[in-house]
Amino acid sequence: MKLSRTGRKIPVAMAAFTLFLxxxxxxxxxxxxxxxxxxxxxxxxNSKEFxxxxxxxxxxxxxxxxxxNITLWQPHKDNTEAVVEGLSLGLVPGGAHLRGLQVGLxxxxxxxxxxxxxxxxxxxxxGGDVTGLNLGxxxxxxxxxxxxxxxGxxxxxxxxxxxGLNLGxxxxxxxENAAGINIGGxxxxxxxxxxxxxxxxxxxxxxxxxAGINIGGxxxxxGDRLAGLTIVGLAAGAPEVVGLTIxxxxxxxxxLRGLQVxxxxVHVIKDGHLAGCAVSPFNYIRGSQSGLSIGIVNYxxxxxxxxxxxINIVRNNPKGLRVLPVFNTNF
Numbered sequence: 344m345k346l347s348r349t350g351r352k353i354p355v356a357m358a359a360f361t362l363f364l365x366x367x368x369x370x371x372x373x374x375x376x377x378x379x380x381x382x383x384x385x386x387x388x389n390s391k392e393f394x395x396x397x398x399x400x401x402x403x404x405x406x407x408x409x410x411x412n413i414t415l416w417q418p419h420k421d422n423t424e425a426v427v428e429g430l431s432l433g434l435v436p437g438g439a440h441l442r443g444l445q446v447g448l449x450x451x452x453x454x455x456x457x458x459x460x461x462x463x464x465x466x467x468x469x470g471g472d473v474t475g476l477n478l479g480x481x482x483x484x485x486x487x488x489x490x491x492x493x494x495g496x497x498x499x500x501x502x503x504x505x506x507g508l509n510l511g512x513x514x515x516x517x518x519e520n521a522a523g524i525n526i527g528g529x530x531x532x533x534x535x536x537x538x539x540x541x542x543x544x545x546x547x548x549x550x551x552x553x554a555g556i557n558i559g560g561x562x563x564x565x566g567d568r569l570a571g572l573t574i575v576g577l578a579a580g581a582p583e584v585v586g587l588t589i590x591x592x593x594x595x596x597x598x599l600r601g602l603q604v605x606x607x608x609v610h611v612i613k614d615g616h617l618a619g620c621a622v623s624p625f626n627y628i629r630g631s632q633s634g635l636s637i638g639i640v641n642y643x644x645x646x647x648x649x650x651x652x653x654i655n656i657v658r659n660n661p662k663g664l665r666v667l668p669v670f671n672t673n674f
Contacts, residue, residue, distance in 0.1 A: 414436055468483065468486075521538070521541075524539055553568070577590065602619055
């Protein structure tokens with residue numbers, strides 16, 4: 344098919360290009376070309392409020408987009424109130440609030456909140472909350488809370504709370520609480536409490552309470568309480584340790600309750616208390632013991648229970664009964 348103009352024939356491809364150029368000029372003048380309406384349908388350009396299929400190079404001062412939003416580059420800094428609901432696709436799709444399915448060839452960025460299913464080759468983040476299924480090639484970050492299934496190639500971090508299944512190649516961290524399944528290749532930590540299944544290649548830490556099933560390759564500690572089933576390669580400690588603790592080297596704290604097993608030493612600091620059972624080569628209880636200690640050397644200032652080992656020392660026993668072989672108790 345041919346078109347004629349001033350007596351000459353013009354190929355269809357040239358006519359299509361001319362039409363596209365005319366559309367581009369109209370778009371530049373009117374911000375967007377919207378078909379069939381300014382509010383819905385098909386949009387080319389920086390439409391501010393639109394429902395349907397929308398194409399734009401870079402969003403600026405957008406208010407609300409519902410449907411499919413395809414952009415080539417990250418939004419301008421003035422795009423602070425944009426709400427995008429549906430499918431966001433581009434190199435770095437962004438907005439204030441992103442809800443639905445977000446796919447970024449480089450990343451996904453929301454200045455306020457990110458909710459739904461999000462994929463970013465390098466990473467993704469939001470200044471506020473992140474909720475849903477989030478997969479970041481390098482990492483995922485939230486200024487406030489993160490909830491859902493979160494997988495980051497290097498790490499995951501939330502300034503507030505972290506809830507759900509969280510997997511970070513290097514680490515997982517929360518400024519406040521972390522609850523659920525938290526797995527960090529090197530480390531995992533929370534500024535306050537970490538509760539659930541907590542696993543880290545090197546270490547786990549919580550500013551207040553670390554509770555649940557806790558597995559660390561090297562070390563583990565909590566500012567207030569370590570509770571549950573704890574397995575660690577070298578050392579575990581907290582002011583209060585409760586439950587079953589198994590450490591390749593050391594278990595220590597002021598109040599130890601439950602079964603404490605260590606490859607080198609179970610240590611209760613001065614004026615502390617052991618309630619339950621301690622098993623290690625050297626059980627060093629610099630306070631009171633109620634229960635059982637089994638080791639090569641057992642030491643306690645006072646005992647309500649039994650020491651079993653090669654050398655058993657109870658400091659407050661009468662002279663001649665303070666150091667005994669095989670066993671010792673309160674005489």
